[in-house]
Amino acid sequence: xxxxxxxxxxxxxxxxxxxxxxxxxxxxxxxxxxxxxxxxxxxxxxxxxxxxxxxxxxxxxxxxxxxxxxxxxxxxxxxxxxxxxxxxxxxxxxxxxxxxxxxxxxxxxxxxxxx
Amino acid sequence: xxxxxxxxxxxxxxxxxxxxxxxxxxxxxxxxxxxxxxxxxxxxxxxxxxxxxxxxxxxxxxxxxxxxxxxxxxxxxxxxxxxxxxxxxxxxxxxxxxxxxxxxxxxxxxxxx
Numbered sequence: 001x002x003x004x005x006x007x008x009x010x011x012x013x014x015x016x017x018x019x020x021x022x023x024x025x026x027x028x029x030x031x032x033x034x035x036x037x038x039x040x041x042x043x044x045x046x047x048x049x050x051x052x053x054x055x056x057x058x059x060x061x062x063x064x065x066x067x068x069x070x071x072x073x074x075x076x077x078x079x080x081x082x083x084x085x086x087x088x089x090x091x092x093x094x095x096x097x098x099x100x101x102x103x104x105x106x107x108x109x110x111x112x113x114x115x
Numbered sequence: 116x117x118x119x120x121x122x123x124x125x126x127x128x129x130x131x132x133x134x135x136x137x138x139x140x141x142x143x144x145x146x147x148x149x150x151x152x153x154x155x156x157x158x159x160x161x162x163x164x165x166x167x168x169x170x171x172x173x174x175x176x177x178x179x180x181x182x183x184x185x186x187x188x189x190x191x192x193x194x195x196x197x198x199x200x201x202x203x204x205x206x207x208x209x210x211x212x213x214x215x216x217x218x219x220x221x222x223x224x225x226x227x228x
Binding site for chain 2: 091102
């Protein structure tokens with residue numbers, strides 16, 4: 001079945017450091033891929049998405065490229081800020097049969113950015 | 116525009132008691148989802164509604180969990196009786212028909228003692 005694997009956390013970085021959070025997936029067909037972010041005490045918010053191979057999603061300085069050949073969707077940011085401290089979830093959207101539209105999430109990676 | 120509203124935000128109950136969670140999706144969103152999020156894990160789908168029809172409830176433990184969306188807008192998720200292992204965050208999300216992006220509410224944090 002479909003699944004998402006993302007790097008274990010927590011990840012602790014200093015302000016202005018480069019961020020990479022790895023995400024790989026297993027899926028039938030060609031799912032859409034997402035990164036959601038969960039700030040403390042809040043619900044999940046869509047950060048970015050990509051719907052087909054080689055698409056790049058971007059938002060708030062974050063980027064991720066849909067790599068079909070490596071089944072990956074790694075999240076990157078060139079210079080993190082303290083306000084980026086949150087839990088990041090990689091997800092894919094089921095794209096067949098009754099599961100179409102359902103999101104399958106990774107376990108989440110907690111990011112802490114120190115000033 | 117108001118986001119997805121959930122209540123209560125927190126609930127503490129004793130095991131074997133019933134509990135209910137309420138969700139009001141974004142206006143105009145016909146698809147509604149309930150997810151379960153255990154500590155340190157990603158959300159897992161419990162049930163998906165298209166309007167008032169439950170189109171995917173394959174992951175809903177039907178012996179103790181039930182859900183309804185009678186008029187195709189608000190939804191209620193119920194657990195009866197609750198068990199210790201039900202302690203988790205229950206998330207509601209909604210999306211517009213045909214759109215992949217889901218919008219999440221803040222969740223209800225349940226603690227079963």
